[in-house]
Amino acid sequence: MALESIHSPDDLKKIEIGKLPDLAQEIRQRIIDVVSRTGGHLASSLGAVELCVALHYCLRSPQDVIVWDVGHQAYAHKILTGRNERFQTLRQRGGISGFPAKTESPHDPFSTGHSSTAVSLALGKALARRLNGTQEKVVAVIGDGSLTGGMCFEALNHAGHVGADMLVVLNSNDMAIAPSVGALSTYLNKIISKPIYNRFKKARDQFLEQRIPRIGPRLMRLVDRFEEMLKGLIVPGIFFEEIGFQYFGPLDGHDIPLLVRTLQNILSFKGPRLLHVVTKKGKGFVHAEDQPVKFHGTACFDIVTGEAITTGQKSATFTDIFSCALVGLAEKDKRIVAITAAMPEGTGLDRFQKAYPERFFDVGIAEQHAVGVSAGLAHAGLKPFVAIYSTFLQRAYDQIAEEICLQNLGPVLCLDRAGLVGEDGPTHHGIFDLAYLRALPNIAVMAPADKEDLEAMLRFAATWDGPTAIRYPRDTAPVRPSRVPFSDIRYGKAEVWQKGVDAAIIALGSMAYPALEAAQALLSEKIYVTLVNARFAKPVDEALVKELYQQCGALVIVEEGVVRGGFGSAVLETLSASGLLTEDPKPVRCLGLPNEFIGFDKRKALLDRYGLSASSVADTVKHALNRTPSWPRSA
Numbered sequence: 001m002a003l004e005s006i007h008s009p010d011d012l013k014k015i016e017i018g019k020l021p022d023l024a025q026e027i028r029q030r031i032i033d034v035v036s037r038t039g040g041h042l043a044s045s046l047g048a049v050e051l052c053v054a055l056h057y058c059l060r061s062p063q064d065v066i067v068w069d070v071g072h073q074a075y076a077h078k079i080l081t082g083r084n085e086r087f088q089t090l091r092q093r094g095g096i097s098g099f100p101a102k103t104e105s106p107h108d109p110f111s112t113g114h115s116s117t118a119v120s121l122a123l124g125k126a127l128a129r130r131l132n133g134t135q136e137k138v139v140a141v142i143g144d145g146s147l148t149g150g151m152c153f154e155a156l157n158h159a160g161h162v163g164a165d166m167l168v169v170l171n172s173n174d175m176a177i178a179p180s181v182g183a184l185s186t187y188l189n190k191i192i193s194k195p196i197y198n199r200f201k202k203a204r205d206q207f208l209e210q211r212i213p214r215i216g217p218r219l220m221r222l223v224d225r226f227e228e229m230l231k232g233l234i235v236p237g238i239f240f241e242e243i244g245f246q247y248f249g250p251l252d253g254h255d256i257p258l259l260v261r262t263l264q265n266i267l268s269f270k271g272p273r274l275l276h277v278v279t280k281k282g283k284g285f286v287h288a289e290d291q292p293v294k295f296h297g298t299a300c301f302d303i304v305t306g307e308a309i310t311t312g313q314k315s316a317t318f319t320d321i322f323s324c325a326l327v328g329l330a331e332k333d334k335r336i337v338a339i340t341a342a343m344p345e346g347t348g349l350d351r352f353q354k355a356y357p358e359r360f361f362d363v364g365i366a367e368q369h370a371v372g373v374s375a376g377l378a379h380a381g382l383k384p385f386v387a388i389y390s391t392f393l394q395r396a397y398d399q400i401a402e403e404i405c406l407q408n409l410g411p412v413l414c415l416d417r418a419g420l421v422g423e424d425g426p427t428h429h430g431i432f433d434l435a436y437l438r439a440l441p442n443i444a445v446m447a448p449a450d451k452e453d454l455e456a457m458l459r460f461a462a463t464w465d466g467p468t469a470i471r472y473p474r475d476t477a478p479v480r481p482s483r484v485p486f487s488d489i490r491y492g493k494a495e496v497w498q499k500g501v502d503a504a505i506i507a508l509g510s511m512a513y514p515a516l517e518a519a520q521a522l523l524s525e526k527i528y529v530t531l532v533n534a535r536f537a538k539p540v541d542e543a544l545v546k547e548l549y550q551q552c553g554a555l556v557i558v559e560e561g562v563v564r565g566g567f568g569s570a571v572l573e574t575l576s577a578s579g580l581l582t583e584d585p586k587p588v589r590c591l592g593l594p595n596e597f598i599g600f601d602k603r604k605a606l607l608d609r610y611g612l613s614a615s616s617v618a619d620t621v622k623h624a625l626n627r628t629p630s631w632p633r634s635a
């Protein structure tokens with residue numbers, strides 16, 4: 001019951017060290033109970049419980065700064081920093097965010113969700129402290145998966161160079177979402193598994209535990225010389241030592257008394273320090289320990305069986321369709337290779353990995369590199385399909401521009417989770433890609449309305465020489481009804497699903513079926529609309545857009561992305577350039593998302609709230625035609 005008495009890290013400090021493991025158990029249980037009902041990032045958070053407790057025990061947050069990389073492992077941090085009472089509202093509208101959120105608590109210095117940023121953020125705070133003359137301690141906590149991101153290396157390089165006074169805690173569990181990949185991961189494993197390293201480190205850690213000053217400076221100098229001699233032979237963490245960090249560890253990251261004693265010592269030192277702790281992903285919940293990939297980010301589940309609680313029958317998602325279709329294409333086309341940035345399961349490329357392991361590349365959490373390496377592969381005559389969530393592809397913008405578009409090479413960028421993702425919130429919504437990709441020369445940007453479209457777009461992209469991007473949502477893929485005829489993909493051409501002269505609706509990707517529903521509802525009110533499945537956000541089907549504008553009384557464009565710079569803007573640019581807007585002014589409405597970071601809630605609720613529903617499309621058409629909206633607005 002100790003947990004109930006903890007409302008801030010100050011309360012934690014009133015507990016005896018010996019009682020902290022029991023508290024950690026309570027926290028763990030609380031996380032399991034809540035996440036089983038709300039869904040969330042379970043395995044990573046369970047693995048970091050003891051580390052959270054020890055850090056808050058030794059630091060004075062919020063004066064001292066703790067930056068959690070990604071932030072998906074920080075549930076215990078939330079519970080210990082005054083958010084336990086509301087923790088059951090995790091990821092629910094108006095509740096506790098699934099990631100650190102600046103607006104939620106002074107203990108979350110930054111809102112985060114993308115990986116490999118913590119060392120840079122913490123280094124910035126450490127450099128500012130020097131200039132501001134303040135005394136706070138600065139700690140970055142980063143996992144071995146996130147360590148593979150380029151930004152983290154850049155920050156370590158800088159921190160070592162300037163001798164920044166900061167602690168990096170490296171939480172090693174040999175997993176990103178999937179097993180960690182790369183030479184660095186092999187290196188960390190070597191450190192952890194070589195017994196001679198551990199024996200030597202144990203001796204050194206004992207020195208630390210007994211508080212070095214008491215050993216006496218002469219003995220300490222001897223230890224230093226001894227250590228220096230052995231560097232490169234048996235000292236673990238030589239990589240970190242050579243770039244300017246003092247390396248400590250590896251330590252058992254679940255042993256709270258050991259963590260507390262070690263942290264108390266290390267925090268009293270100066271300069272760049274790295275503490276390497278080893279944890280088990282999913283620790284303390286057997287299902288998550290056994291299946292850490294499944295429980296990395298989980299839906300609601302049954303605590304006893306670990307089985308997901310699903311409502312109704314599960315239809316195929318866009319990810320499923322992509323996953324199967326690409327394997328099918330690759331069977332016939334040996335040039336096809338697939339690239340993921342540490343997300344084989346999330347992107348559906350795990351199926352490709354099993355089918356064609358030699359043509360599959362997991363590059364680690366390194367989106368920039370994923371795009372860069374795809375350009376090299378394409379240059380050599382291969383056809384890379386690079387599957388990355390829309391939000392994470394933001395990081396590789398320069399590589400798309402310079403390495404792909406400028407060279408006019410043909411990798412296919414497959415942007416999963418494009419649009420509103422739901423409970424993961426602002427860091428994860430993929431709502432900017434249309435605006436950022438559309439600005440680049442040479443690239444074709446497509447968005448499928450349904451299963452048939454996605455399959456056809458993948459076939460088209462496989463044979464297209466230039467750069468292409470296909471963006472699809474985190475949703476089930478509609479199957480095309482027989483009354484909507486299918487035509488194959490032609491470069492830059494939209495598909496007309498229905499004809500009428502009162503107004504035209506041009507819908508992109510995920511908005512095509514809500515628009516179809518709207519068109520049917522309007523029909524029952526004798527409003528006849530032309531409905532277009534745009535397919536291409538770039539290039540715009542200019543001939544069709546101009547024709548529709550001339551033939552219909554109003555134009556409504558709808559997309560699941562920010563309006564500013566998005567597909568609607570592209571249509572407006574086309575009309576403006578043609579002179580039609582001034583020659584024959586008519587109502588044109590762009591439906592999409594506002595220029596803001598959108599919070600977390602269920603995807604469907606967010607779509608309704610932001611006017612991306614059938615009712616809202618129908619209302620917008622009527623409004624444009626000066627008719628009274630009749631469809632009751634959803635709340």
Ligand SMILES: Cc1ncc(C[n+]2csc(CCOP(=O)(O)OP(=O)(O)O)c2C)c(N)n1
Pocket residue numbers: 044047070072073113114115142143144145146147173175176177281341342343365367392395
């Ligand atoms: C730029 C970016 N790419 C991908 C992700 C998706 N992602 C979230 S957590 C994670 C794995 C992180 O692994 P690690 O840092 O080792 O933490 P662990 O979950 O193992 O504790 C990934 C790939 C992300 N958040 N940001």
